[in-house]
Amino acid sequence: MNNNEILPRLNEVFRDVFGDSSLSVNENTTSADIEDWDSLEHINLIAAVENEFGLRFKMREVSGMKNVGEMLAIIAERGK
Amino acid sequence: MRELNFPFDGKDIIRRRLALRKQLLADGCVRVKKRIAVLGGSTTNHIVSALELFLLNFGIEPEFYLSEYNKFYEDAVFGNPELDSFDPDVIYIHTTSRNLTMLPESPAETAETVEHKLNDQFAYFKQVWDSLKQHFSCPVIQNNFELPLFRRTGSYDGWSTAGHAAFIQRMNVMLLDYARNTRGLYIHDINYLSAVCGLANWHDAEAWYLYKYAMSTNVIPDFAYSLACIIKSIYGKNHKVIDLDLDNTLWGGVIGDDGQEGIEIGQETAVGQAFSEFQSFIKGYKDYGVLLAVCSKNDEENALLGLNHPCGVLKSTDFVSIKANWEPKDRNIAETAADLSLGLDSFVFIDDNPAECAIIEGQLPMVQTINLSTVHEAMYKLTRSGFFEVTAVSDDDMHRSEMYAANAQRAAQLRSFESYEDYLLSLDMHAVICGFEPVYIQRITQLTNKSNQFNLTTRRYSEDEIQKVSTSPDHICICGRLLDKFGDNGIVSVVIGKCRDKELDIELWLMSCRVLKRDMELAMLDELVRRAKDKGITRINGFYYKTHKNSMVAELYSSFGFTLDKKLDNGDSEWHLDIEGYENKNKVIKIRDKENPE
Numbered sequence: 001m002n003n004n005e006i007l008p009r010l011n012e013v014f015r016d017v018f019g020d021s022s023l024s025v026n027e028n029t030t031s032a033d034i035e036d037w038d039s040l041e042h043i044n045l046i047a048a049v050e051n052e053f054g055l056r057f058k059m060r061e062v063s064g065m066k067n068v069g070e071m072l073a074i075i076a077e078r079g080k
Numbered sequence: 081m082r083e084l085n086f087p088f089d090g091k092d093i094i095r096r097r098l099a100l101r102k103q104l105l106a107d108g109c110v111r112v113k114k115r116i117a118v119l120g121g122s123t124t125n126h127i128v129s130a131l132e133l134f135l136l137n138f139g140i141e142p143e144f145y146l147s148e149y150n151k152f153y154e155d156a157v158f159g160n161p162e163l164d165s166f167d168p169d170v171i172y173i174h175t176t177s178r179n180l181t182m183l184p185e186s187p188a189e190t191a192e193t194v195e196h197k198l199n200d201q202f203a204y205f206k207q208v209w210d211s212l213k214q215h216f217s218c219p220v221i222q223n224n225f226e227l228p229l230f231r232r233t234g235s236y237d238g239w240s241t242a243g244h245a246a247f248i249q250r251m252n253v254m255l256l257d258y259a260r261n262t263r264g265l266y267i268h269d270i271n272y273l274s275a276v277c278g279l280a281n282w283h284d285a286e287a288w289y290l291y292k293y294a295m296s297t298n299v300i301p302d303f304a305y306s307l308a309c310i311i312k313s314i315y316g317k318n319h320k321v322i323d324l325d326l327d328n329t330l331w332g333g334v335i336g337d338d339g340q341e342g343i344e345i346g347q348e349t350a351v352g353q354a355f356s357e358f359q360s361f362i363k364g365y366k367d368y369g370v371l372l373a374v375c376s377k378n379d380e381e382n383a384l385l386g387l388n389h390p391c392g393v394l395k396s397t398d399f400v401s402i403k404a405n406w407e408p409k410d411r412n413i414a415e416t417a418a419d420l421s422l423g424l425d426s427f428v429f430i431d432d433n434p435a436e437c438a439i440i441e442g443q444l445p446m447v448q449t450i451n452l453s454t455v456h457e458a459m460y461k462l463t464r465s466g467f468f469e470v471t472a473v474s475d476d477d478m479h480r481s482e483m484y485a486a487n488a489q490r491a492a493q494l495r496s497f498e499s500y501e502d503y504l505l506s507l508d509m510h511a512v513i514c515g516f517e518p519v520y521i522q523r524i525t526q527l528t529n530k531s532n533q534f535n536l537t538t539r540r541y542s543e544d545e546i547q548k549v550s551t552s553p554d555h556i557c558i559c560g561r562l563l564d565k566f567g568d569n570g571i572v573s574v575v576i577g578k579c580r581d582k583e584l585d586i587e588l589w590l591m592s593c594r595v596l597k598r599d600m601e602l603a604m605l606d607e608l609v610r611r612a613k614d615k616g617i618t619r620i621n622g623f624y625y626k627t628h629k630n631s632m633v634a635e636l637y638s639s640f641g642f643t644l645d646k647k648l649d650n651g652d653s654e655w656h657l658d659i660e661g662y663e664n665k666n667k668v669i670k671i672r673d674k675e676n677p678e
Contacts, residue, residue, distance in 0.1 A: 016096050016098075016099065017095060017097075018098070019097075019098030019099055019102065040125050040126075043126065043290075043291050043293075044094055044095075044097070044126065044297075047091075048091075048094060051091045051095070052095075059286050059289060059290055062290055
């Protein structure tokens with residue numbers, strides 16, 4: 001899967017989880033860019049992304065992801 | 081909201097939580113507010129956010145206090161000013177097998193040391209409950225313990241002296257023995273829930289390492305739903321009626337076509353056995369106070385023929401209402417609701433025909449439906465839906481069905497009397513009106529939480545609050561039980577007044593709708609006035625707080641001869657009655673002094 005296929009689906013997940021239909025993420029988006037992206041919402045986000053793309057993040061990935069770009073790379077590699 | 085009814089899509093709920101929450105809060109429903117303290121032995125945030133959705137959907141608006149991470153023991157035993165000022169209505173202790181600190185460590189441990197550990201571990205939790213009970217008089221909900229996923233020794237782990245699964249199961253038995261004998265302590269059975277979800281789905285070690293979650297995020301909605309069912313049950317928000325279709329729902333086949341000998345029920349065929357099991361399962365609900373009704377497109381004669389099949393478990397007398405006709409089912413359900421003086425939101429409708437279920441969902445959205453494709457699926461949905469989650473069983477529950485059936489008989493008799501008073505006199509009614517005796521406390525609490533229509537102030541009380549006012553010298557508390565020639569209606573009316581010098585403020589006046597128009601309210605007023613005079617009271621003040629369900633009592637005080645003092649724009653009103661020279665109003669109910677029947 002390439003980023004053009006993934007990004008729109010991922011964007012929908014972000015909009016649902018953060019309850020903001022105007023949200024638009026790109027590779028450089030970080031938790032600092034989204035007001036409600038704290039450690040608690042991160043857990044919901046991870047669960048929702050895992051369910052959307054049918055994959056499981058590794059523990060090191062969950063705690064180490066720095067931006068949406070890194071998330072995209074993992075999804076591109078293992079997502080469905 | 082249908083998305084939040086069982087069976088729900090847990091993954092969707094996790095993802096769209098914020099949107100669902102917004103939608104619920106904007107739907108204009110009137111909800112009771114409850115403060116819920118969550119004392120956690122692991123991270124509780126996501127359980128709480130899912131719990132909030134389900135409670136809102138059950139008509140409860142929660143406010144939460146969350147203990148610091150894994151501080152359930154400290155908060156409970158040593159106290160916490162923040163928790164004190166929160167003043168919880170319910171306390172939920174979120175612990176799991178992760179919080180068992182005294183599990184056996186080696187097969188070398190003797191039965192005695194393991195026994196010691198078990199007792200110490202139990203004492204640790206008991207300390208939590210006892211101390212909460214002392215500080216807060218409110219219900220406490222405690223999880224039991226789920227089995228571990230990993231077993232070093234296989235089945236042996238489940239029965240050996242030092243086995244962890246064995247230890248956990250013994251703990252669970254100690255827990256339930258204690259809870260059964262402790263008022264206000266409720267067990268949330270996560271041992272069942274984890275089994276039904278599957279231990280391999282339930283446990284997620286990584287979620288523990290990453291977030292200190294005691295279970296997988298994917299089962300959190302199931303978890304929160306099951307917990308929400310206990311809370312709504314404590315606050316009397318259960319459903320009350322199962323309204324059933326007949327053909328291919330209570331038996332196999334179509335009675336009108338196949339005839340009594342043609343339908344399948346009983347032990348002769350596999351299909352017959354399945355429907356027999358279903359009938360037994362449904363019949364069992366009666367003993368818990370659930371009412372059964374029939375809503376079927378059939379000639380009544382045929383419906384009765386089917387219900388009186390010699391191999392049937394359910395008989396026509398098990399139902400408080402049988403609507404067998406060719407009218408639309410939504411109309412029949414609405415009529416049944418009116419006949420029983422119950423709200424449509426107390427109904428669960430079961431039908432094998434998906435089209436009938438869809439019509440009900442469209443026409444009567446407050447009715448819950450179960451589309452029966454197989455009887456076992458329907459039994460599973462009834463089980464998991466929590467519509468009839470039980471938190472207490474009163475004597476009344478066991479006899480509710482008979483009382484409603486007696487009501488139907490009374491209605492039949494009414495037709496043959498000259499005047500209504502003649503009819504009332506013929507009922508040979510007796511009332512026992514007394515203070516809040518200990519045996520009635522549970523029933524009184526139940527009534528304060530579920531009476532909506534004949535309820536002047538709709539004030540809700542916990543069991544402990546009822547206990548408190550029952551012995552308070554500043555309150556006059558009376559409850560009334562009504563008996564007549566058809567049976568005992570049980571405790572049907574509750575009045576609480578608070579004394580202020582020579583005045584009495586009526587804080588609560590409610591009556592069960594099953595005794596409407598029997599003059600029981602007059603008997604209650606007579607007794608209230610008598611007790612007030614004994615206390616030197618000269619004036620009684622009444623209050624009517626309007627809700628969307630209690631318009632039937634808007635003029636109750638006026639009918640009693642009270643004077644209107646104030647009427648507000650929102651429909652609330654205040655009244656008073658000077659009781660000097662008061663003459664008893666009840667003429668049709670004989671008052672018994674003593675509890676024991678004549």
